[in-house]
Amino acid sequence: MKAACVFTREDDILKTAGRINALTGALVAESALLEAWYLGDTKEGLAETARCVAGIGTVVRCPVGSGALPENWLDSLEALYRERQPELLIFTAGSGALATRLAVRIGGTCLTGCRTLGRDTDGLWVRRPVYNSHADAVSRPQGRPLVLSASKAGPVSESPVEETEQAAITEVGPVLKHYGYCLDRKLKASRAKNPLEEAKLVLVGGRGLGSRENYARLKQLARAWGGACGCTRAAAINGWADVADIIGQSGHVLRAELCITLGVSGAAPFMAGLENVKNLVAVNSDPDAPVFKAADYGLVGDALEVLEAWEKQAEEQKDEN
Numbered sequence: 398m399k400a401a402c403v404f405t406r407e408d409d410i411l412k413t414a415g416r417i418n419a420l421t422g423a424l425v426a427e428s429a430l431l432e433a434w435y436l437g438d439t440k441e442g443l444a445e446t447a448r449c450v451a452g453i454g455t456v457v458r459c460p461v462g463s464g465a466l467p468e469n470w471l472d473s474l475e476a477l478y479r480e481r482q483p484e485l486l487i488f489t490a491g492s493g494a495l496a497t498r499l500a501v502r503i504g505g506t507c508l509t510g511c512r513t514l515g516r517d518t519d520g521l522w523v524r525r526p527v528y529n530s531h532a533d534a535v536s537r538p539q540g541r542p543l544v545l546s547a548s549k550a551g552p553v554s555e556s557p558v559e560e561t562e563q564a565a566i567t568e569v570g571p572v573l574k575h576y577g578y579c580l581d582r583k584l585k586a587s588r589a590k591n592p593l594e595e596a597k598l599v600l601v602g603g604r605g606l607g608s609r610e611n612y613a614r615l616k617q618l619a620r621a622w623g624g625a626c627g628c629t630r631a632a633a634i635n636g637w638a639d640v641a642d643i644i645g646q647s648g649h650v651l652r653a654e655l656c657i658t659l660g661v662s663g664a665a666p667f668m669a670g671l672e673n674v675k676n677l678v679a680v681n682s683d684p685d686a687p688v689f690k691a692a693d694y695g696l697v698g699d700a701l702e703v704l705e706a707w708e709k710q711a712e713e714q715k716d717e718n
């Protein structure tokens with residue numbers, strides 16, 4: 398089988414490669430012909446692509462610049478596909494829309510948000526969350542080419558990333574047609590990175606905190622403990638917290654050593670953001686809250702009492718130092 402992993406200049410390649418490697422593990426094991434395509438014009442992006450994908454034989458560089466329209470990216474991808482004819486294309490989690498649109502253009506089958514890819518005697522299978530992450534489905538997509546995008550909360554390959562110094566690098570010119578519909582286009586400067594995804598300790602406030610003031614207190618406690626603070630979608634919708642702080646399917650996926658949730662029920666779309674958390678502590682007044690099923694330690698009680706006790710402790714620690 399010939400497969401291509403697609404990275405673009407918009408991807409944080411070092412961060413996404415682990416999830417791509419987890420998906421391609423089964424292909425590497427069966428010595429499939431693996432290529433990495435890098436659509437971008439930065440030297441770092443190319444070097445990272447060449448270094449980060451385990452088992453690749455060829456890196457194809459297509460220098461699409463920052464001013465290109467999505468149509469230019471798709472034209473270039475379509476041309477690459479027609480020339481190189483992979484049976485399987487794997488996109489990063491951030492490129493689900495590109496994957497879908499490319500599949501339509503090349504008459505392929507597309508599945509987005511894929512967590513695991515494997516092969517058994519009946520062929521390839523793909524595991525991915527469905528119904529807003531309330532269930533996991535295993536599909537056997539029959540159509541080819543098969544176009545997949547990774548889940549942003551999918552497993553990260555534990556295997557050491559191979560140094561693929563032997564990978565050949567081939568350059569292919571981009572297809573840059575003029576599309577008259579775009580009259581003016583200004584790219585916004587990318588937002589500063591949110592510390593949530595890198596933080597070792599994350600406190601998360603949910604609707605059970607009861608008010609914007611209590612969420613602000615939780616944020617202050619997180620700062621005092623040297624951690625970061627996130628929220629559920631319900632807390633953000635109530636206007637207590639910034640939508641940029643949402644954890645879960647529609648927000649950030651944490652990689653914290655320790656995550657403590659206060660007044661969070663543990664709905665499936667929220668829990669999708671905690672799959673890579675090492676230790677989870679949950680505080681909730683309802684002993685039947687679903688969050689306790691996933692928690693390493695659970696505390697049934699009033700989140701505000703717990704918050705107050707921890708604030709006092711942080712204050713005492715400050716005085717001691």
Ligand SMILES: Cc1cc2nc3c(=O)[nH]c(=O)nc-3n(C[C@H](O)[C@H](O)[C@H](O)COP(=O)(O)OP(=O)(O)OC[C@H]3O[C@@H](n4cnc5c(N)ncnc54)[C@H](O)[C@@H]3O)c2cc1C
Nearest residue numbers: 603604605629630631645646647660662666667682683700
């Ligand atoms: C397509 C889609 C995507 C979504 N994506 C996300 C997402 O990315 N992130 C996300 O968070 N949600 C997401 N949601 C919403 C999600 O389904 C839940 O509605 C949300 O996570 C609930 O937030 P919550 O736990 O704060 O609130 P609730 O579910 O209302 O839970 C509040 C909890 O607080 C407890 N509580 C109340 N008072 C106290 C107290 N004094 N002390 C302790 N505990 C108390 C209650 O027992 C309850 O368990 C999504 C939904 C959809 C449909």
